Amino acid sequence: MVEYTETAQEIVDAFNEVPVSSKLELLLEYANALPALPERYADHPELLERVEECQSPVYLFVEVEDGKANIFLTAPSEAPTTRGFASLLQLALDGQNIDTIKAFSDQFIQDLKLSDLVSPLRIRGMHGMLTRIKRQVQEKSL
């Protein structure tokens, strides 16, 4: 049993409590909840890192301050699945201690149990986002 942040555990529970037929609807709710980028990044796309593993243009940026990380992610509205995944990671990791994020298990993605609904390409895209978030946290906390 992997230990998650409180929010991450809530997300995993939510996806495991609903029937398979409602999982996409739940993911869409998260997609709609992805916050817009703050102006300092919205106006400076060059600061953002592209997640090459994703099929859609997904960009992210991590700020580290006082041992905590702020996570920013953006994805276009024509790519709601990708937005949903970005939103889940943002909720699970934003504002957490950098050590918590570094230790955050990839098992989170498997535990959402979405692999029957979503293609392996998408799942790998989400792994790409998580890997890049962790790498930025690592680099910026040195």
Place this chain on the structure above:
Amino acid sequence: MTYELDTNPKFAQYKHPEALVSTEWLEANLNKPGLAVIECDEDILLFETGHIPGAVKLDWHTELNHPVTRDYLNGEDMAALLSAKGISRDDTLVIYGDKSNWWATYAFWVLKLFGHSDIRILDGGRAKWIEEGRELTTDVTQREATDYPIIARDDKSIRAFKEDVLAHFGKPLIDVRSPEEFSGERTHMPNYPDEGALRGGHIPTAASVPWSRAVEEDQTFKSIEDLTDVYINKAGIGEASDVIAYCRIGERSSHTWFVLKYLLGIEKVRNYDGSWTEWGSAVRVPIVKGTEPGAVPVGF
């Protein structure tokens, strides 16, 4: 063909104008009996964010493939799927989707394996409908369940297997992947993760024509002159009447298959859905690396 055709003059130039409808035509014909509108997108959540009123969703990932074998649904499963969606055998189907109808043409091809006769693609797809400010809804479409008959899948006419490709050398073969995948620099699409073929390159003699060369910037199909130039002249199809198209898993090549068969009217066009994920991992099949098509291999 019982349903009214779209007489848009653009479509008259194609060999099978009955396989296309315009956004104007669809808007005017929505909700008429005998018509079923189907959305098939790459992003499987896009339909839920808003769709053409009355459209039903077809999920390429969870609904068209056999759950265990790497194959499509059989006749029984397809009949159950279409019955549950409220589609009848004699309905006119209009299919549209995201990304220049990439997945819409894939759904079209899969449904043609079961011989559904009247299927049409919405020219320009989802993007054009939205661009023109036409109505979208998130209302769930209710269509009364039907009794779609069990039809045996026809794997001969429009589908090619690896053995068919080996027997096809000397006739036109179109590789619709990106130039980097064709040359063998990479085994997957730019910006897409690797889906696991063991070797990079292309099937010997294949002409490289990335699928998106068939569409304009507004995602509608190009004119017959442009398509003739791209495929018949430059890709060396010429007078040939037997062509196979392939990509990585058979979806992008469905788009080219549609263009070759329905717009250009080539008599026999097959989609090799095993595509590069099969060929690039198969034992002892010939492969060519680099930008040249390569010669007909000896001994195959």
